[in-house]
Amino acid sequence: MAGRGFRRLGSWPINTYFKTSEGLLGSFARVSYSEILCAFYCPTSSQFQPTSFRKHEKGMSSSDSILLSTSNSESMGSERSKDRKVDEEVTSSGGMTSGIPMETVREVREDPPEELAESDWPAKGGYGWAATDVHNQSSLFRWSRLLNSWLNCTLVISKGVSGDIVSLERVSAVDRVCHGQEGVAKKFFYMYTCHFSQLHVRLPFDDFTMGVLRALNVAPTQLHPNSWAYLQAFYVLCQSLYLEPSPYAFLYFYDTRPRQPTTWLSLISRPSINRLDSFSQSFKHFKDGYFKVVVKEEGKAHFLNADGSTKFPFSWMGSPSRYKDIGMDELSTGDKEVVEILMKFVDKLPTKGLVRVYNSVHPIIDIEGICLLLKLC
Numbered sequence: 258m259a260g261r262g263f264r265r266l267g268s269w270p271i272n273t274y275f276k277t278s279e280g281l282l283g284s285f286a287r288v289s290y291s292e293i294l295c296a297f298y299c300p301t302s303s304q305f306q307p308t309s310f311r312k313h314e315k316g317m318s319s320s321d322s323i324l325l326s327t328s329n330s331e332s333m334g335s336e337r338s339k340d341r342k343v344d345e346e347v348t349s350s351g352g353m354t355s356g357i358p359m360e361t362v363r364e365v366r367e368d369p370p371e372e373l374a375e376s377d378w379p380a381k382g383g384y385g386w387a388a389t390d391v392h393n394q395s396s397l398f399r400w401s402r403l404l405n406s407w408l409n410c411t412l413v414i415s416k417g418v419s420g421d422i423v424s425l426e427r428v429s430a431v432d433r434v435c436h437g438q439e440g441v442a443k444k445f446f447y448m449y450t451c452h453f454s455q456l457h458v459r460l461p462f463d464d465f466t467m468g469v470l471r472a473l474n475v476a477p478t479q480l481h482p483n484s485w486a487y488l489q490a491f492y493v494l495c496q497s498l499y500l501e502p503s504p505y506a507f508l509y510f511y512d513t514r515p516r517q518p519t520t521w522l523s524l525i526s527r528p529s530i531n532r533l534d535s536f537s538q539s540f541k542h543f544k545d546g547y548f549k550v551v552v553k554e555e556g557k558a559h560f561l562n563a564d565g566s567t568k569f570p571f572s573w574m575g576s577p578s579r580y581k582d583i584g585m586d587e588l589s590t591g592d593k594e595v596v597e598i599l600m601k602f603v604d605k606l607p608t609k610g611l612v613r614v615y616n617s618v619h620p621i622i623d624i625e626g627i628c629l630l631l632k633l634c
Contacts, residue, residue, distance in 0.1 A: 395433070
């Protein structure tokens with residue numbers, strides 16, 4: 258009898274498959290390579306060691322599977338040779354483990370021929386303005402099966418918004434995160450998996466987020482994930498204080514130093530005035546986790562202006578904006594009000610704690626708790 262079950266990694270459900278024969282006293286779970294990838298990119302991935310994943314990644318093809326089984330500790334040594342023999346001789350027929358008949362099932366998943374054929378495509382040129390580690394970095398999500406597996410355990414679209422506004426698609430073998438819109442029929446932009454799984458970004462973007470991207474003149478993937486954390490935290494903070502989040506009120510607390518060749522842009526806190534503490538989380542493996550967000554007809558109003566232009570840069574820009582010590586006299590009256598209220602904070606607020614509010618069961622309570630802690634409410 259075959260059935261579908263769920264196995265939990267932290268608080269995220271990961272699909273696993275269970276197959277039980279009549280009279281079998283136990284069951285075994287087979288976790289596919291794509292499910293391991295899903296676990297690796299889920300927000301609780303700290304429980305799934307990246308080093309272990311990377312160590313085995315090179316030794317397996319994209320369609321390999323890992324068979325997980327358990328055995329009695331007392332008979333482990335004596336059973337190893339028997340298990341090897343079973344693996345070699347049995348394909349779909351029954352085998353024996355400690356006297357219990359067990360069906361051994363092997364599964365080979367083949368990726369579509371058109372995805373495999375892309376490995377022979379020539380690399381795209383004309384991106385010498387981007388840093389080497391940017392235009393040389395391929396994505397793990399060139400395989401549609403891996404992307405679909407990750408999407409099964411991650412929320413991407415905001416609640417209450419139709420999923421038909423965008424199409425989430427894999428990249429080709431030669432696509433790079435800095436590539437533009439050349440030769441495409443529908444407009445798209447890239448996103449990293451960590452935007453959704455760890456920073457709790459949701460589509461479509463709000464006006465504040467799009468305004469910050471416009472002011473910085475960067476695409477979503479061009480802004481470093483650590484800086485996205487500041488953006489997310491600032492929005493929650495303003496909401497908790499009934500303030501209208503403003504791109505320039507936000508950028509008042511940061512400087513930018515774009516580098517050449519162009520690489521990921523980071524926001525640099527102004528030490529004497531910034532009200533958010535440093536975001537300590539390290540995004541060591543975010544660079545190979547990007548995929549395409551293609552704007553569909555139903556989603557144009559969310560991402561495009563009336564004249565068809567984009568509401569924020571969809572592609573990487575060669576010249577991000579440089580900001581240095583923005584003065585109060587450069588801000589609008591509304592922006593000054595936001596800055597003045599935030600400057601009343603005596604201690605810096607926990608950026609990571611504010612970001613976690615997005616994934617909280619009771620966000621209002623969490624926000625009020627932060628304010629009470631700082632004696633501002």
